[in-house]
Amino acid sequence: MQYEYEINELEKEDSWRMFRIIGELVGGFDALSDIKPAVSIYGSARLKAEDRLYSITEEIARKLGKLGFSIITGGGPGVMEAANKGAADAGAKSIGLNIELPEEQAINKYATRSITFNHFFVRKVMLVKYASAFVIMPGGLGTLDELTEVLTLMQTYKIKPFPVVLFDDEYWKGLLKWLHNKSLAKGYISEKDLSLLRVCHSSDEVAEAIHRWHHKHELAGKQAITT
Secondary structure (H helix, E strand, O other), X not given: OHHHHHHHHHHHHHHHHHHHHHHHHHHHHHHHOOOOOEEEEEOOOOOOOOOHHHHHHHHXXXXXXXXXXXXXXXXXXXXXXXXXXXXXXXXXXXXXXXXXXXXXXXXXXXXXXXXXXXXXXXXXXXXXXXXXXXXXXXXXXXXXXHHHHHHHHHHOOOOOOOOEEEEOHHHHHHHHHHHHHHHHOOOOOOXXXXXXXXXXXXXXXXXXXHHHHHHHHHHOOOOOOOO
């Protein structure tokens, strides 16, 4: 009887968790419904402010902000802080989607609009849902997870094939070589999957690629077609 009672209590907790998840989704939808067009910028939380990549990330966000894009990040330090700073400097909407962690991640001071989520997957939905382009700066496991998730969503037609920009060929070339020589060679992915990726080397190149794509597809009735 004790075992059955414990199972019932777990089922009740799962039911309430479902409602909390729904609440997080609804809260996110309400808070972010006015931010389009937007660009999500991913990258390492461990990046230091004195690193050259920090200032480059800031430049990218500032230039995209001046072009009329809201900037979305995970709300934390490193690349996220730099991107939010650049967006705020440009007077653009600077969105930080924070996550509650055992070692708490504080929202950076440059996010002008922030939401804190308890569930990682709800936060990941919000990082993707309102973006019409993705900039992937150098990063670690979390960045790789976000990159492959975005590509998988496009590969499976769950979202439109928006631009996915990898910044810094030197950093990403090993991964790209492996994808070509291993995954593509074995038929696990297709050339079309790899065509979703664009490598850029400067902040001007990133801003121009996203602006050009967005302008073209706005004129074409917002049809997301890879080029």
